[in-house]
Amino acid sequence: MTNQTPGADSDTVTATGGGEHVIHVETPLGPVVVTERDGHIRRLFWGRETADYPPTDETALLREAAAQLVAYFEGKRTEFDLPLTLSGNPFERRVQEQMLAIPYGETRTYGDIAKALDTYGQPVGQACGANGIPIIVPCHRVLSANGLGGFSGAGGVETKIQLLKHEGGFPFLI
Numbered sequence: 001m002t003n004q005t006p007g008a009d010s011d012t013v014t015a016t017g018g019g020e021h022v023i024h025v026e027t028p029l030g031p032v033v034v035t036e037r038d039g040h041i042r043r044l045f046w047g048r049e050t051a052d053y054p055p056t057d058e059t060a061l062l063r064e065a066a067a068q069l070v071a072y073f074e075g076k077r078t079e080f081d082l083p084l085t086l087s088g089n090p091f092e093r094r095v096q097e098q099m100l101a102i103p104y105g106e107t108r109t110y111g112d113i114a115k116a117l118d119t120y121g122q123p124v125g126q127a128c129g130a131n132g133i134p135i136i137v138p139c140h141r142v143l144s145a146n147g148l149g150g151f152s153g154a155g156g157v158e159t160k161i162q163l164l165k166h167e168g169g170f171p172f173l174i
Helices: 048-052 060-073 090-100 110-117 121-129 156-167
Strands: 021-027 030-037 040-046
Touching: 021 060, 030 048, 030 060, 040 048, 040 060, 090 110, 090 121, 110 121
Parallel strands: none
Antiparallel strands: 021 030, 030 040
16 A cells, blocks of 8 residues: 555544544545445545545555545546445345446446346436445436436536546547
């Protein structure tokens, strides 16, 4: 794991309740918060909530997550290699596993994932919206059959477009 964390805040405080550790990473989306508990990345978010999660004592895993995010946004990384705790119910976790299998620069539809899981597109869309680790678990790579679909991350569909353009995964947006 890396010793330096480009783009990560260096302010430290004690860990948040429940043993959760937090790092802030500067990205083109603004400050992104990554949380870790028990040696696994548990959450990633940006926007209004970031102020509610001050940085804590940094762990090696958080420094590595920050370095991988910075490298992703610099175009130097196309995959993340981090231990994750997927959130939600068993169905939502199965959808997240399907999202993790979508390669950088590619997309799938809600229907594609629904077919793989023998279900329907609407619950897949809802599960995508419940993804607690966007970008790393690439819900932005999941589209509707006839357009972009939604995006629950801060900035909504505009952020989804920005991520898709970054990856070159939706050619008519470029």
